[in-house]
Amino acid sequence: MRIVFLNSLEKKDGGATAGDAQVWIGEEDGVWRMGWNESTGEEESETIWYEGGSWSEMLHIYRHRLVIKLGEGYRPVIEGIWDEREEFHGRGMAAQRLICYSELHENETLYNELCGWRRKKASAERKAPYLIASNRLLRLISVFRPHTVDELLQLPGVGENKAAEYGTELLALTAAQAGERPGEFPLDWVERDIDDDTFRSWMYRQKEAKFRMEMEKFSLRRQALEAMAQGGNLEGICERTGLERRDAVELLEQFEKDGYTTEALVQLELQDMPAEEKSSIWQAFEELGDAFLKPVLQRAYDQETIETANLDRLYERIRLLRLSYRRHKDQAQKAG
Template sequence: MQIVFMNRMSGADESGHLRSAQVWIGEEEGGWRLGWRNMEPDGEVSDDEWYEGSSWNELLCVYRHQLAKKLGEGFRPLIEGVFHEPGETGNKNLGTQKLQCYSELYGSEELYTELCAWRRRKAASGRKAPYFIASNRVLRMISAFVPQNEEELLQLPGIGVSKASEHGVEWLEITTKIERTTTFPLDWVYTQLPEEEFLSWLYKQKEQRYQQELERFRTRRAMLIGIAEGASLTELEARTSLSRRDLVEELEGLEKEGYDTEQLLQVELNTMTAAEQENVWKAFEELGDTFLKPVLQRVYGQGQAENPEAEELGGTERLYERLRLIRIRFRRDQPGKANAG
């Protein structure tokens, strides 16, 4: 095997003992290998192979995810700057990240729980998803810095004038009952937050993000293999654990990126008559492809939910699925006319 990349890592464990390691990428017989080597002070060496295969893109996904885990455990590279992303070290972005880090590490769990309960009640009364009311990040910020007035509330990242106007009074009713030990403005966080704590937290965020990227990469690869083998959406559900709706959304993304999805379209639309497909196509031409509901009503009528065919297909959701699949062909065939309407 030929080593094409290697970086030495070091860090102290919880007892303060120095640890050394290497992360490496090698090429062997047209394939790629990626691994981690622990080097103990007594000279003992142990290897952990992270990846072996032919996909360079998959290797990079695994590399980012696994390295973020190691950096989160306290390892640091001998060669700095190999793991930074554009814009992540900007002063404004860095300040927001430090406030977020502090709020997650030192916020009041009791206050956060109370704010979450408020959000559930608010979401239920307004029939909205909780995240439309306020994100976990915003509630963490409030629980950590306990604003006492609107001016302080507006100093928290993620809370603008609109959000403060909508929910500020209720938030302040909760926070003003609590005695706090910190002050505004929040510049003190930037110097009081230990740098190593912040870096470990930052790499934990990267680990989660790269895990999602790796899972999506593998899902898409499974979809492409399945499409090439003539699999149906039902079969792809079993292979990927995604719902049919999510699979169609991924399919739209693959088509937009230039992948050939036609074989799956043929499998799914083979029970749809040519006349029905032609009606859908004409509706897209006349109404545009941005909104599906007008197309659904044009083709199947206002009472499409009670349509016997809709019931047979599993409900209106399956009719929408058909429209989305035909829209893929429509946009491919008439890119200049797509999104009109």
């Protein structure tokens, strides 16, 4: 096997080296392999992270797995995995340090009280709770416990409107809790209180969730494309990916935007659809455009059908036929 990438990492504990590791990528006969070799004391282990033919899939797994290790405290001996200056000393890092501190020094009692207040407020105003305040904002308020509107405004996520609308109630909750605050406002002391390595590990853990979602999304797309290439139908994609039919159709729409063709699957799904029904929908697209589905539904079907038929099924047919319509329109524009 030919090694095409290798980087060494080490983990410190109180200044002493607590572990050494290497992350590597190799290739042999068109097959990529990627792994992690770790040495802790006298114990050595090797874990294969990936083995297959997709460079793109391997890179997604590489970023996800590596950021987990960085979150555990491993640091590259040779820099270059990410641009450290951009990641940890760029714009917005002051706010990130406040969030980091609030998650490392939780005040669960006040946080739970704030969550209860948000729940009641959301119910009374018929809003989603996150529109009142995010979990992170409530965590910040619970830890730093602002006493004035000016202090409340210094927390990331609080603007003039939110302070005016909810500030009085929030400050009443923070003032009611006894005991000293961890520090006074302004909160510039937080940057001095959190050492760089602790902050980096926390930031890497945030990235882990992001990269995991990207990896799962990539894997889902690959499974759907493989099902299409094998001549599968919409139900086959759903079984393979775990998606609902509506989400699977949305994925097909994204494939078309990305340059893939879904025509074979569309024809398979609509093979039993009456030609008159197809024609009515096609004509509605030509007259009304293809941006909105409801006007097309109302033009193509009579009111009795709309009231008695499965609406999800009707909309699914319209969305599938819209894929063909848009492809036909694009081809006509290019030819003209």
